[in-house]
Amino acid sequence: MKKVHFKPAYYTHLLLTAKIIVITGLLTLKISASIAQTGPFPLKPIDEKRVREIEKMLSDKPSGFGKPYHERKVWDNLLKSGNYDRFLRGMKDYSFPAFSKDDYFSLSNGSASSSNAGLTMMRKRAEGLAKVTWAECLQNEGKYTRMVEDGLRDIINQKSWVSPRSDHDFKNYNGLAYSVELTSSLYAHTIAQTLYMMGNKISPKLRKEAIDALYTRIFNPIHHKFKTQNNDKENHFLTADNNWNHVCLAGLVGAALTVIEDKHERAVFTYIGEYYSRNGLAGFNDDGYCVEGVTYYNYGFGHYILLREGIWQATGGNIDLFNDPKVQKIARYAPNIEVINGVYPAISDCREGATPDEAMMIYLNRSLGLGIARYDTLTNESGTSDNRKSVMMAFPNSSSKSMPKKNMQKEGANIRSLFEQTGVLVCRPLPGASANIGVALKGGNNNESHNHNDIGSYTIVQGNQIMAGDPGVIPYASNIFDPKYRYTYKTVGSYGHPVPLVAGSQQRPGKLAEAKTVRTDFTKEKDNITLDIASAYNVPGLKKLERTMDYDRSDVGSITFTDSFAYANPQEFETVISTRSKWKQISDNTLLLTRANEKMLVTFSSAGNKLLLKSEEISEGGTPYTRIGISVSKPVSEGQIVITYRPQN
Template sequence: MKRKHFIQVNQLRLLPAIKMVLIALFLIGNVPLAISQNAPYPLKPLDAKRIAEIKNMLSEQPKGFGDPISKRETWDKLLKSGKYERFLRGMKNYAFPPFSKKDYFSLSNGTETSSGAGLTMMRKRAEGLSKVTWAECLENKDRYTAQVEAGLRDIINQKSWVSPRSDHGFKNYNGVAYSVELTSSLYAHTIAQTLYMMGDKISSKLRTEAINALYLKIFNPVLEKIRAQNKENSFLTETNNWNHVCLAGLVGAALATIDNKDERATFVAIGEYYSKNGLSGFGEDGYCGEGIIYYNYGFGHYAMLRESIWQATGGKVDLFSDPKVQKIARYVPNLEIINNVYPAFSDCREGATPDTELMSYLSRSLKLGLIRYDTLSITGKTSDNRRTLMMAFPNSSTSLKPGKTDRKDASSLRFFFDHTGVLVCRPAAGSSSNMGVVLKGGNNNESHNHNDIGSYTVVQGNQTMAGDPGVIPYTANIFDPKYRYTYKTISSFGHPVPLIADSTQRPGAQARSKTTHSNFTPEKDEVTLDISSAYNVPGLKKLERTMVYNRQGSGSVTFEDVFEYTEAKKFETAVVTRSVWKQVSDSTLLLTRNDQKMLVTFSSPGNKLSLRSEEITEGGPVYARIGIFIDKPVVAGRMIITYKPQN
């Protein structure tokens, strides 16, 4: 169906400034604009020259991921694979999730302490639209077409597309202003993919209404942000997962629905430039301070953004060409401790693992040579109509051969994120040792930060025996700086790090580890971190944590804290664990988790030690904090804790 796009633009009754931007090739180079310097890549006028270059790379028609329902070759192949039979059986009596005003306002009216109910309801509706679209495109029998149209219409008319947590003052719900954030960008891309996949099965009137809604709630607010530099839609200059998630939805929706090439090129240029902010949030060594769950989410959307632009420009614009991407892509294999176990640093839960579809895409695209991810197969996933569709259909990675196997990654003895100060130590291949460890330096101003400088995780077999407890369920105030570190699991109290004169670590960039010594050999790895800046304690002269990982025999790891004050003060450290534990001697604990057992010995030369234990949950899985403290204040000393498998 062909449409005169600018007629639709005029029908939207846009602000004159935005209408000028749209119709005049988005040329705002002559509009006075105060450039923000807060972000690595600040807001700036749209680059007309770059937009013109990109325009020449684009096809005449918009295109999304996969193929429309009318192009049957791949759709029929997917149907015949048998991977979607269970999904289609479950869809026969599918009821589209309704919008719940009660859930949307549950956080604000005091019926819930978390925005989880409202957020889940919102995202289930996006998932519902994806599912009915998948079902119809697989079968092509018009069994679900009416349900697709009804669901699409329902979502278009939904007052807000944003998470309740993001609807400040309920401006979105009341139609005062519109925010592009994690959920609304998901809605936009899901709607756009539905229009693209269903093609002419969506009525002309409904298609026009849907595209108008995209302009009103997504496209125009972003253009206005760039033009006016208002306080809304700050994702463009964020350096965390919001940047890539929102850009992926914004650009993907534009490329799948907008007829006008100038406009499509504009949004590609926006994605190309502002996505650099998200990359800058990763360490120069590729480390993701947000943890592996948010890596899956944030960098997964960067990969999706890359594929959208790659397909639209025929590979002429490739966001993977940035050299830093190669390092970020290796974050997962470099962070693995052993046996597919990863640390639960930051807002990450214990047991979290990499997204296999993402890693398959990265391994092939960047020639990482990761064997476990190089086999491509039809998964049968239908949870969204964006990346699951991108991976089910031919994409830029599927035609590539796997890279040469790289044995320098997860099978190596260690990996040191030297810029961040995170060391992962592993046993030698074929040795009798089956324990690994990771020590975290970093700083206390990372995105989704916990105050955890010096934290660690000890793994034996496939069990996390002790260390960082990970995330707790999000509450209403968990991101409020006034309350965030009152939670024990987010403050340093719930981590295996010292208490200095009863003081926990402070937040902020000034709390930063410094690597003062390292020595790596085939038998032993040793590193020392100065972590004194993490504590705002008058009179603290020295606080260093040394980790020694020994690969010999069954293996062991020792943490030694060396401290000094100007006058006598208290000192305490902690063993943090979800293992079953008991004290078996004055200086020894036994940790048991499933079939693994580990001894923990502790000492402080010249000092008497005592224990105090506490069970902590704060809504998440319970864990024990076993405080180990020197009985009386001291001026200086050492605290030594060793973990060793019990034979």
């Protein structure tokens, strides 16, 4: 039997070209990768003038988030707060997670269809080091010191710090090269925080070994990158314009500021964070929209906050990465993308039910004066699964020192959010109205990071339930970021989304597939928008494809979608309802959707054309949902299909 080797693939910011070659009985999938998304700030030599300016702002000694264990007043106050009692009870029988070689190589030996096992194992070990560090610093009884040291030593000697799916040719595992990526940057910052928080509880010998490991695996590869000005794919995060940029920079710079004694060298890494983090900001649209969805907003922009706070504290507030007008718009992405009642659309690789990280939003609200009442209350409650953000939020930081805005924004006062550049519209009912439905409609293009080929897709919320719309992400399979296979998944391609199937064709990927706004009409009572989505379909003879949405705030409210199409010759046409609601057909042209305690009627029609209904359950490893196809009964040259959603009285 032939043995299959899969070399792990990068995330969506890489273009992958796969070639299967049979050599001496071995079937090997060779992947060549290049950076698909590059920010406007390319790799360049270190600006020594700026570094010297930064050096003057830094203190003589490195410092991390929070305080070392021996500053007992602050740690004892945290212990006495009671917020960590449950955590400490759970730590009594805690065992440090072991490294699993089988999990690390599960993709390459064909024992797993998903990279989750290896990635989860790697990150659980970083979490373990953070948890035992928290436990010892809180109690200060020496009970966990041995476990901290053993865990730290074990991680230092671990063959790889990177995610298995990022370890091309297993160069990291075999010590041939070292990469700063999502997981290794997490390890670096976690190790640095452990050394800082534990202070002299860590033996001098182990401390030196840990710092040497940080240089070998993290700091030196970046020094080498700038020395050689090597612009290949290694450590490409510097010029990436997606979540990798901020995640990797936060870990790299955070670790450097926490453990590097040499002030000039710390200034070099601070400069790297200050300059190259602008690439990550460039990945957000100018209207503040995050194309990667709420989940990756928490992850990517959440790490930008870590980077900002670390540099702000290290420079005494002299460098503030929030001093960019675009940051204010990005900070408002979360409240603006909310549909109603704390429900958010699962756009791109975002799971249904995802919400903005509360601690992150409190930080943004206070730091930037957003004036959102529900995110104004400071809390010392903090998680313990990491010793970076959790420590930063548990101790005084720049946001906790900020005064709240006096004029708070009223909940539900904003009946509409339009991300004008992106073409995403969110419509909400009037405050105090009987209507309790909202909708998010997505325009954009099909070249966005973590994109799902979903121009024209929508999410409909009634009460606090998503009744129909974008199904969200499925578990990451081993090949899900390979363009050759990505859109073969129904949930990632347009097939699983509430968008048309045109002459049997799904939407195509790429920037040429771009929604264009034809017209808008926004009033207090109604919102109307028409998108031209024809460019998303590579269908010869397609003359017209427009999607119009009418949102009516009167009475209990209603949402109507009209798909208008025209072909040069008669063709098939189908539109789709995607839903996790229970559903049944109650008349020829009416469906009843039920989810939790919400019920919604869906009517559909097409003047002059008979419509056919067919349904299909789709899972692909995620939470199942139903795709209900509504199609014209025979090929036609032109027509319309109208679907209206209305709460059942």
